Amino acid sequence: MSEEFLSHEIRDKIAISYxxxxxxxxxxxxxxxxxxxxxxxxxxxxxxxxxxxxxxxSDCYTPANWVxxxxxxxxxxxxxxxxTTSAFIKAIPxxxxxxxxxGAETALLQGIFSENLVPSKIKKGKxxxxxxxxxxxxxxxxxxxxPEDEYENWISKSEYEGGES
Amino acid sequence: MQKVAIIGIGIxxxxxxxxxxxxxxxxYDATKLALEDANKNGADISHKNIQSTVYGIYNELFExxxxxxxxxxxxxxxxxxxxxxxxxxxxxxxxxVRMAYAEVASGLSDLCLCIGLExxxxxxxxxxxxxxxxVLNAIAYSADMTYEYPMGMMAASSYVSMVNAHYEEFxxxxxxxxxxxxxxxxxxxxxxxxxxxxxxxxVEDVMNSRIICYPFKMLDxxxxxxxxxxxxxxxxxxxxxxxIEKPVWITGVAAANTDCFIGNREDMGRLYSNIxxxxxxxxxxxxxxxxxxxxxxxxxxxxxxxxxxxxxxEELGFVPFGEGGSWIEKTFEKSGEGPWIEGELPCCPxxxxxxxxxxxxxxxxxxxxxxxxxxxxxxGKHQVTIEKGRAISHSIGGPGAAYAAVIVMANEEGLxxx
Ligand SMILES: [Zn+2]
Numbered sequence: 001m002s003e004e005f006l007s008h009e010i011r012d013k014i015a016i017s018y019x020x021x022x023x024x025x026x027x028x029x030x031x032x033x034x035x036x037x038x039x040x041x042x043x044x045x046x047x048x049x050x051x052x053x054x055x056x057x058s059d060c061y062t063p064a065n066w067v068x069x070x071x072x073x074x075x076x077x078x079x080x081x082x083x084t085t086s087a088f089i090k091a092i093p094x095x096x097x098x099x100x101x102x103g104a105e106t107a108l109l110q111g112i113f114s115e116n117l118v119p120s121k122i123k124k125g126k127x128x129x130x131x132x133x134x135x136x137x138x139x140x141x142x143x144x145x146x147p148e149d150e151y152e153n154w155i156s157k158s159e160y161e162g163g164e165s
Numbered sequence: 166m167q168k169v170a171i172i173g174i175g176i177x178x179x180x181x182x183x184x185x186x187x188x189x190x191x192x193y194d195a196t197k198l199a200l201e202d203a204n205k206n207g208a209d210i211s212h213k214n215i216q217s218t219v220y221g222i223y224n225e226l227f228e229x230x231x232x233x234x235x236x237x238x239x240x241x242x243x244x245x246x247x248x249x250x251x252x253x254x255x256x257x258x259x260x261x262v263r264m265a266y267a268e269v270a271s272g273l274s275d276l277c278l279c280i281g282l283e284x285x286x287x288x289x290x291x292x293x294x295x296x297x298x299x300v301l302n303a304i305a306y307s308a309d310m311t312y313e314y315p316m317g318m319m320a321a322s323s324y325v326s327m328v329n330a331h332y333e334e335f336x337x338x339x340x341x342x343x344x345x346x347x348x349x350x351x352x353x354x355x356x357x358x359x360x361x362x363x364x365x366x367x368v369e370d371v372m373n374s375r376i377i378c379y380p381f382k383m384l385d386x387x388x389x390x391x392x393x394x395x396x397x398x399x400x401x402x403x404x405x406x407x408x409i410e411k412p413v414w415i416t417g418v419a420a421a422n423t424d425c426f427i428g429n430r431e432d433m434g435r436l437y438s439n440i441x442x443x444x445x446x447x448x449x450x451x452x453x454x455x456x457x458x459x460x461x462x463x464x465x466x467x468x469x470x471x472x473x474x475x476x477x478x479e480e481l482g483f484v485p486f487g488e489g490g491s492w493i494e495k496t497f498e499k500s501g502e503g504p505w506i507e508g509e510l511p512c513c514p515x516x517x518x519x520x521x522x523x524x525x526x527x528x529x530x531x532x533x534x535x536x537x538x539x540x541x542x543x544x545g546k547h548q549v550t551i552e553k554g555r556a557i558s559h560s561i562g563g564p565g566a567a568y569a570a571v572i573v574m575a576n577e578e579g580l581x582x583x
Contacts, residue, residue, distance in 0.1 A: 007184035077330040080379040086290040086298035088317040107428030
């Protein structure tokens with residue numbers, strides 16, 4: 001009965017491909033891709049501005065209308081990631097944070113890029129502005145935020161550009 | 166509603182990796198341990214007496230199997246009986262206890278198996294040749310896949326957002342205060358033979374460990390584990406019929422889901438799910454939220470990250486908002502060398518997630534089982550003094566730690582005093 005235990009391991013991978021619809025939120029991604037606009041929604045009853053957008057207000061159960069939001073905002077909270085998932089490990093260190101766009105009530109999770117990525121540079125209260133990829137595909141990774149004072153520098157790079165406002 | 170008691174507890178060791186067991190084989194081990202424990206506790210039952218099962222299994226990608234519960238059901242010999250799976254992220258264990266409680270309290274089942282399991286480290290990252298980045302990736306799929314995952318959001322960055330927001334509001338927890346939790350929980354695990362990360366470390370060790378996600382460092386974070394934990398829940402009638410010697414009564418169960426989008430929350434530095442779940446669970450148990458610290462003997466908390474434990478002290482009502490940091494500091498000044506199983510309210514005497522490891526679906530069931538063993542006076546070397554006869558376990562998890570569950574338990578003495 002003292003037979004040595006030998007384990008057997010099998011290499012495998014689960015992969016599923018998608019072409020998924022963004023449904024009622026589609027307009028946000030289309031406007032981001034085509035016009036570098038950041039659209040939120042405003043509840044027709046309570047007036048709350050939703051960002052990320054939802055076409056129905058979850059508080060009032062009434063429709064919400066599309067509204068264009070400012071491309072400037074304030075960092076509410078942030079972090080710098082130094083160890084991460086297999087999908088992002090090549091990108092470390094990277095900054096992410098929750099940004100309240102001027103005029104919005106909810107904060108959006110986004111990448112915060114900086115030429116000097118240290119906690120003090122991307123801390124709460126810092127003003128940031130959206131920078132867009134020139135090559136956009138209608139995904140959240142089409143844009144990111146940079147500290148206001150680095151904005152001109154970022155949009156002068158060949159792969160990026162500024163938004164409208 | 167019928168009264169419900171924990172009559173059997175079975176916890177496998179929490180390990181980085183079991184090469185000799187699959188997830189359903191781990192579940193079998195925990196179930197067998199729980200049945201043996203129930204029989205030591207006066208019962209004379211086998212798996213054939215179990216009337217229903219509630220499974221806590223978080224992540225299909227870990228198990229490499231959708232609907233892993235039905236395969237576990239087969240291996241446990243539970244065919245032709247009801248079995249239901251719960252999956253609520255890191256709070257899966259607590260939520261599973263809640264639903265198993267409901268099975269028995271409602272009268273649907275007199276004898277219910279409440280079992281959690283997880284086997285994460287079968288995930289493997291071919292590019293780095295280790296498991297962790299792929300485990301983290303499998304977890305990151307719990308973030309919103311359109312708005313959050315593409316930003317590189319993951320478990321640590323999600324929790325750290327709340328901790329950083331709390332720090333901005335109250336000036337704590339500081340990095341040192343977080344390190345105290347790490348020293349305490351790694352240290353407490355030294356007395357728990359089932360723990361994955363028992364370590365005698367110093368505050369400096371924590372401060373000098375590698376940065377993961379500012380300001381969390383390696384030793385502020387729990388490790389992912391493989392394990393299974395099982396409880397056998399019985400109705401009061403069954404407890405009497407089986408002549409159970411030390412029933413541990415579940416006197417309060419509650420859960421709440423706060424907004425999974427952290428940016429939608431009014432207060433990013435607070436987990437309202439914890440507050441709602443704690444208040445409701447204590448109320449059900451007839452305990453006052455504002456006095457809870459003096460009404461229980463211990464708390465097994467969900468310390469996935471050290472800073473989160475500090476914030477939980479406040480949300481669960483142990484100390485007022487903003488005073489979590491100074492509370493752990495006081496505890497530490499008093500018993501800096503440990504073990505931290507005495508004092509005002511011992512938190513995570515088992516070592517918690519930081520000390521034991523985090524086998525997601527099994528974790529909250531392990532914490533509940535640990536608290537129940539404490540109330541039976543059978544926790545072993547990390548036994549705390551039981552005076553009030555009451556304890557709580559706490560589970561949180563999911564995107565932005567949106568899910569929270571709190572379980573209140575009492576032994577026969579604790580029940581009389583209520
Ligand atoms: Zn509204």
